[in-house]
Amino acid sequence: MSTDSAPVETGVKAATDLPELETLILETLEDDKAENIVAIDLGGKSSIADTMVIASGRSARHVNALADHVVRKLKEEGHGRAQVEGMSSADWVLIDAGDVVVHIFRPEVRDFYQLERIWSGSAHITDAN
Template identity: 70%
Template sequence: MDHKGTQTLSLQPAQGAQPKASAASPAVTPDTIQAAHDETLPPLETLIVERLDDDKAQDIVCIDLKGKSSVADTLIIASGRSHRHVGALADHVLRALKEAGHGKAKVEGLPACDWVLIDVGDVVVHIFRPEVRTFYNIEKIWSLSPADA
């Protein structure tokens, strides 16, 4: 658990990672953010999270958006260590989705690989370089409850 009750997900600790303070809203609860190994994740989310974890993505987070947004049901956020790592993570997720029969996902940001967005319909995946993830802090944006907005 982070300082404010949020849960950062990774089956493997990042080497040399320092604990960081989270500015996430108290509206984020363990029910909203699920562990990567949590058996309650639907199959599509499990596929994506396992692929990211296998490729050593850092700080994998799943945010349940059901009832909060019509954009997606689940937001998956992860970090890569470099531009090349972010690009490889995105490519491997796309390949896993295609092999599992989830069609052609919409992708933005692959040439620059600072922030890659993969839209699989009900699931949206954001893969960031750590500095970019800290700057945009989308965990905080999407974790706000309507009363906090």
């Protein structure tokens, strides 16, 4: 993860503060060339998870491959109970890994839903890359 990006805004965790599961997911997405990776701290906002990770793939095929690699990596590292939705269309894949929920989108679908804006409470989020 690059630390030379703009300062991280409220609601987004710094790379040095990340739990193991979140780090595993972020590194896997980064290694597979996911774009615009963002981690949003859900503490105090929701009981569904501690962190939401949002990333984009360049195409449906890339979204599918990113999601598949994250799920495989989770299983390899002993986090094999992840639930996955949306792999068949690969426009938006949701991976519920317990403490971390991952959304992987095609760019135009991500732009339409704007989850970062909804969950962060701010108008702009700085990438976790």
